[in-house]
Structures are given as structure tokens and as C-alpha cells.
Amino acid sequence: MKDISERDQLVIETCLLAGKIMIENGSEMSRVTDTIDRISKNAHVEQARSYVTLTGIIMSAGPKVGSQVIAIERRGFDLEKISVVNDYSRKYGAGLITLHQFYNRLKHINEHVKTFPFWMQVFGAALVSGPLEIVFRGNLIDFWITCLIGIVGYIAYYAIDKYLNVQFISEFIAALLIGIFSILSVWFNLGTNIDDIIIGSIMPLVPGVPITNAVRDVLSGNLVSGPARGIEALMSACALGIGVAVAIKLL
Amino acid sequence: MMKLILNLICVYLGTIGFGIIVNVPKRSLNASGIVGSLAWLVYYLYFISFGGYVGGSLLGTFTIGVLGMVAAHREKMPVIIFNTPALVPLVPGGQAYQVMRNLAQGNNEMAKFYLLQVVFIAGAIAAGFLIAELFNQLLYKFIKRMGKIKSN
Known part of the structure; x- marks a missing residue:
């Protein structure tokens, strides 16, 4: 039982981080909602619900797991990061990377994404x-x-x-x-x-x-x-x- | 004709330049430049044959929306990567500047005139994207249905 809720917690964290990165770098809202829905669906968290705004995301995954909030303070433009998050989401959906890998890559996205000099x-x-x-x-x-x-x-x-x-x-x-x-x-x-x-x-x-x-x-x-x-x-x-x-x- | 070619090259360069500023992936720079140039060409052709900014902006952004979708499917990247830089040549920056300049100089009438233009062009751009999105969804459904019929 504890295992499941821990995994759900990780799914929420991953979704929130992905959404935060996308909004911070200039994505439109419908795409963010879409990505979050897709990740939670691929992770088989059926009861996932999210509320996405420009300054923060709220997400819950059913009655047994606490819901989480993430605040978004700074918004700019870096389209490559949106593309990279999209890529990871695709890979996760296709089963090429695990949830842990997905989360770790999102956490270290600044090291993976090259900006122009x-x-x-x-x-x-x-x-x-x-x-x-x-x-x-x-x-x-x-x-x-x-x-x-x-x-x-x-x-x-x-x-x-x-x-x-x-x-x-x-x-x-x-x-x-x-x-x-x-x-x-x-x-x-x-x-x-x-x-x-x-x-x-x-x-x-x-x-x-x-x-x-x-x-x-x-x-x-x-x-x-x-x-x-x-x-x-x-x-x-x-x-x-x-x-x-x-x-x-x-x- | 020379002027048109020069302008097209300039639009291409400007689109790529904005792409660099907002850090799009390197391999999508060329595609977004092409999308931007074609959209501007549509805008320009409408402008010289019928006149008026609003219709031109609407058709131009419609072109961006549709071509951006095509490029996104081909390169497997989000649409926004192609749309954002390609939009820059259609942005009513000149008119927006005239609004501020006339306000600063106390020409309220001229400021109002340009402000209306900015509002209408911004609306036309948004409407163009909306129609393009609608078109894309219809096209997607159509292709899906065709695929089903074929497999039957």
C-alpha cells in the first residue's frame, strides 16, 4: 500500500516539475494541461486531477495521496526546454525511460539543454x-x-x-x-x-x-x-x- | 521584384534571429525561417492585391498555424517552436511604436488611430491561429477516418 502511494507521489512531482518547466519557458496553457494529463495517464494514475494557472499548478492523485502545489515565479522564453520536456514525455509514454529517470532528467534539465552562446x-x-x-x-x-x-x-x-x-x-x-x-x-x-x-x-x-x-x-x-x-x-x-x-x- | 526577394530574405533572417534569441533547437531554425517567409509572402500578396492589414494578418497567421503543424509533425517537435519565431514579422511593432510616440508628443488623435490598428491586427492574428487550429483538427480527423476506411 505504501509503495503505491509513494509511486503516486513521484508521478505528481514529475507532472508538476514538467508543467513548471514548460510554463516558465513560454508554453501555452493547453499544452501544459495536455502534457500533465498524458504523463499521469501513462503512469496509470487514473484519478489524477490538475489545475494549471500561469503562476502555479495544483495537482492531486486520488484520495489516498496528498495533493501538491508548485509556484511559478519567473517566466521567459526558452523553447528548447519545452521541446526537451515534450521529448521525455514521449519517451516515457513509449516505455523507453522509467519514471525515476524521467524525474531525474527533468531535475537536471539545465545541464542537458544547450543554450546558444x-x-x-x-x-x-x-x-x-x-x-x-x-x-x-x-x-x-x-x-x-x-x-x-x-x-x-x-x-x-x-x-x-x-x-x-x-x-x-x-x-x-x-x-x-x-x-x-x-x-x-x-x-x-x-x-x-x-x-x-x-x-x-x-x-x-x-x-x-x-x-x-x-x-x-x-x-x-x-x-x-x-x-x-x-x-x-x-x-x-x-x-x-x-x-x-x-x-x-x-x- | 528585386524588392520582394530582398524582403523575403530579410524576413527569413529576422525569423532565424528571433529563433536564436528564444533558443529554439538548432535543427528547427531553417524550418521556422521557411514558415515565417511563406507566411509573410501570403500577407504581402494579400496586402498588394486587396489592401488592408487585417485580412493580410489573418491569412498570414493562418498560414503559420497550418505550416507550423506540418513542420511539427515532420520533425516531431512542439508546434510552438515553429510558430513563435515565424510570427515576429507579422507583429504590429511599427504601429505600437507610433502609438507611444504620438502619445509622447501629444497627438492624441493619431495615437488613437494607430492604437485601433494595433488592436485589430492583434485580434486578426489570434483569430488566424484559432482558425488554423480548427482546420488542423478537422484535417486530423479526416485523415484518421480515411485511414480507417482504408484498413477496412
């Missing part, structure tokens, strides 16, 4: 800013300076985010720097159009994807997580917008 991410930021400036505005002259200022903004965001745990402040300061540098670059004849440069170089920071995720969560009936995510996205959009607006007002 920092210079590569900076290069990615340049790729987002310059080319998208051309797509949106068609201004070929300002391509290079947009790439450069996009890099500056992304590095500022990254550095401040590392030492300060408030996302909105790092977004605000990054947007402020982008605005100031764009205006200065036009003053010193390095660029021609302030608007084009700002629009391009702010693209790596724009929360377009969280906004869309929020609308999708609401449309799929998740009335708690959708609006919460929407507020989060709106706050970062406001932080970016106010940063740029302050730069325009100042100079």
Missing part, C-alpha cells in the same frame, strides 16, 4: 533588428546602424536583467538607451530616420508573442491565465513605450 544571441538580435527594419520600413540606408543599436539595446536588456530581477525596469532602460542612441545617431549623421531606426532596433524586445499567447489562452477558455499573461505583456509594452517616449521628450 551569448555572442550568438547578440547576433540573433542584430538579425531581428536590421532585416525587419527593411521589411517594415524599406529604409536600406539605415540597415547597419539599426543592427548596431539593436545589439546595444539587447545587451543592455540582458545585462540589467541578470543583476536586477525586475523585468520591466530592464525593458525600460533598454528602450531608453535605444531611443537616445537612435536620436544621437541621426544628429551625428550616422542614420537618416529616427523612427525607422527605433522601430527596427526595438524588435528583439517587443512582447508580440506573449500578447498573442494571451489572446490564444483566453480563446481556448483559460480565463485565469490568459488575462494574467496579457497584463504581463501589456506592462512590458508600456515599459518599452515609455522608455522610447522619455528619450524623445528628453532630446
Whole structure:
């Protein structure tokens, strides 16, 4: 009897950890619920019930086992981790790994998942800013300076985010720097159009994807997580917008 | 024509760049770039032939949803890996910026004008994804049924 409840406890822990990793790294809610359901079904815990929100997951596995809560404090984007959790879940479903292995791998997911090196991410930021400036505005002259200022903004965001745990402040300061540098670059004849440069170089920071995720969560009936995510996205959009607006007002 | 090709290359690069920032698996970068470029092409073709952002955004995101599903089935990875970077070229970043800029300069009328555009485009993007999801489910059911008939 004790054996069964211990195993159920492990199933709950595994489900919660998988769900936490997925939400922390930018998955939509329906996918998280789906994964948790699948894991508990594959583990033959028939009475498993879960309640998933953006800031925490509650899960129980029948009357004999205590239910568990996990809180989610930080949300960002790391799609490879979602893919890896998905992979493990598939493998567990196919019987290739045991529950213990599954749980241990989830616990050490940071060691298994390779992130792109920092210079590569900076290069990615340049790729987002310059080319998208051309797509949106068609201004070929300002391509290079947009790439450069996009890099500056992304590095500022990254550095401040590392030492300060408030996302909105790092977004605000990054947007402020982008605005100031764009205006200065036009003053010193390095660029021609302030608007084009700002629009391009702010693209790596724009929360377009969280906004869309929020609308999708609401449309799929998740009335708690959708609006919460929407507020989060709106706050970062406001932080970016106010940063740029302050730069325009100042100079 | 030259301009279109240049823009397509830029969309491809931008999509890959965003993919790197959000750390998608390396082997899916190319596929998400292609999905992004095709979706933007649909958006652009609608835009030059009919005009209007909303319809273009809707069709563009519909394309992302359907192609993302195809790519996800082929590579056996979650759909979100292909959808997230591919969406970036369709995000109304320019208009959102104009809202803030006009607010800062006191042009409330222009700010309202751009804000409405942002809201409509965001709605169109969400609706596009929703329709794509519906389409995918119908297609999945259809394929399943066809398989059953064949095995009978």
C-alpha cells in the first residue's frame, strides 16, 4: 500500500516539475494541461486531477495521496526546454525511460539543454533588428546602424536583467538607451530616420508573442491565465513605450 | 521584384534571429525561417492585391498555424517552436511604436488611430491561429477516418 502511494507521489512531482518547466519557458496553457494529463495517464494514475494557472499548478492523485502545489515565479522564453520536456514525455509514454529517470532528467534539465552562446544571441538580435527594419520600413540606408543599436539595446536588456530581477525596469532602460542612441545617431549623421531606426532596433524586445499567447489562452477558455499573461505583456509594452517616449521628450 | 526577394530574405533572417534569441533547437531554425517567409509572402500578396492589414494578418497567421503543424509533425517537435519565431514579422511593432510616440508628443488623435490598428491586427492574428487550429483538427480527423476506411 505504501509503495503505491509513494509511486503516486513521484508521478505528481514529475507532472508538476514538467508543467513548471514548460510554463516558465513560454508554453501555452493547453499544452501544459495536455502534457500533465498524458504523463499521469501513462503512469496509470487514473484519478489524477490538475489545475494549471500561469503562476502555479495544483495537482492531486486520488484520495489516498496528498495533493501538491508548485509556484511559478519567473517566466521567459526558452523553447528548447519545452521541446526537451515534450521529448521525455514521449519517451516515457513509449516505455523507453522509467519514471525515476524521467524525474531525474527533468531535475537536471539545465545541464542537458544547450543554450546558444551569448555572442550568438547578440547576433540573433542584430538579425531581428536590421532585416525587419527593411521589411517594415524599406529604409536600406539605415540597415547597419539599426543592427548596431539593436545589439546595444539587447545587451543592455540582458545585462540589467541578470543583476536586477525586475523585468520591466530592464525593458525600460533598454528602450531608453535605444531611443537616445537612435536620436544621437541621426544628429551625428550616422542614420537618416529616427523612427525607422527605433522601430527596427526595438524588435528583439517587443512582447508580440506573449500578447498573442494571451489572446490564444483566453480563446481556448483559460480565463485565469490568459488575462494574467496579457497584463504581463501589456506592462512590458508600456515599459518599452515609455522608455522610447522619455528619450524623445528628453532630446 | 528585386524588392520582394530582398524582403523575403530579410524576413527569413529576422525569423532565424528571433529563433536564436528564444533558443529554439538548432535543427528547427531553417524550418521556422521557411514558415515565417511563406507566411509573410501570403500577407504581402494579400496586402498588394486587396489592401488592408487585417485580412493580410489573418491569412498570414493562418498560414503559420497550418505550416507550423506540418513542420511539427515532420520533425516531431512542439508546434510552438515553429510558430513563435515565424510570427515576429507579422507583429504590429511599427504601429505600437507610433502609438507611444504620438502619445509622447501629444497627438492624441493619431495615437488613437494607430492604437485601433494595433488592436485589430492583434485580434486578426489570434483569430488566424484559432482558425488554423480548427482546420488542423478537422484535417486530423479526416485523415484518421480515411485511414480507417482504408484498413477496412
